[in-house]
Amino acid sequence: MNKPETRIQKKNQSAILAAGLKVFSQYGFHGSTLDKIADEAGLSKPNMLYYFSSKDAIYKALLARLLESWLEPVTHIDPAGDPVEELVNYAKLKLTMSQHYPNESRLFANEIIQGAPQIGDVLRGELRTVIDQLAHVIDGWVSAGRIQPVDPYHLVFSIWSMTQHYADFDVQVRAILGDRDPMAGAEMHIENMLRRMLTPEP
Template sequence: MSSGRTRIQQKNREVILEAGLEAFSEAGFRGTTLDRIAKGAGLSKPNLLYYFPSKEAIHRELLSRQLDLWLAPLRTLDPDGDPLEELLGYVHRKLALSRDHPRESRLFANEVLQGAPHILDTLQQDLRALVEDAAGVIRGWIAAGRLAPIDPVHLIFSVWSLTQHYADFDVQVRAVLGDADPFPGAERHLDAVFRRLLMPDPEKACAEAAVG
């Protein structure tokens, strides 16, 4: 619990953030009003403003939480681990986030589609640095012949797009599949796609080892 807040105050903040997440993920920032968030939270607008001074403050808090959640799997890449399993694990964790937190994914997508007005600095600085660190690890694995040669940054982009699709375009996915849960099939498919993409050529690896 945050310092200086009572349990009730913390609970009300979480109720407001939940209502904000629901509203922003459906209507985007521009289409969401404080009145709608207050109604969703079951609070009066003045009561809501006691906890958050503006719609922007609620939105920023949600985006900050989303970035922490969304980037956590990328931070777990272990340079000393098995490269293929590390990257496939990353794919699976990202897909699980789309399954378990679809509203958060749509919140982030809406922000980016609007030009990322609230988080552009974070994307240009913190996200860029994190991606470059992860790309450095992947480059090391490629240089050691433990992965197929591939552009590491575009590999990360591909993981994002192929996993987040299932959250951001959930209606389209389910319209095509009907009542079937898309995630078991998606997990098998993406595992196969990235495994084939990343698997090093065994003959080439053996030849390079012999020359070395």
């Protein structure tokens, strides 16, 4: 039986993952090194390698944790709830995650841009299964006349693009908006777009 992790072990693992997230999101996988991650974590490289055997191991651990947190809100969409409210609330949550976890969003975007070498199987497996299930729910809402006709997959892609844009293209957003808060009005805009798109005609 494995011994439970000590407080110091948990603290060091957390520090390594936080450092890895910062370094990977800034430099990408190939531009990141164990030395950079160790320096950012405030640990020696040998000490860091005690917890994670390689750069790949840190990267995969981060992606696994990220995917788990991103998939969870999808599974909480209630098929019996009000369809427009369920989808608007999901979009709001995605925007909040983009706002508070921009490095995670950029890490994921970098992995996808590179062709998803580390998580391709997960995308084609677990992620596709979850989105297929959501698409089935959305198709059911359309068939029942509870929302306007819409392609469920492209709807999900649109929600992702509308919300993650604020993290993945933060520099561009801030360059255009200048001193304005980049998130000011974003939630209302996205909500209005979705309500107009989805609400059935009287």
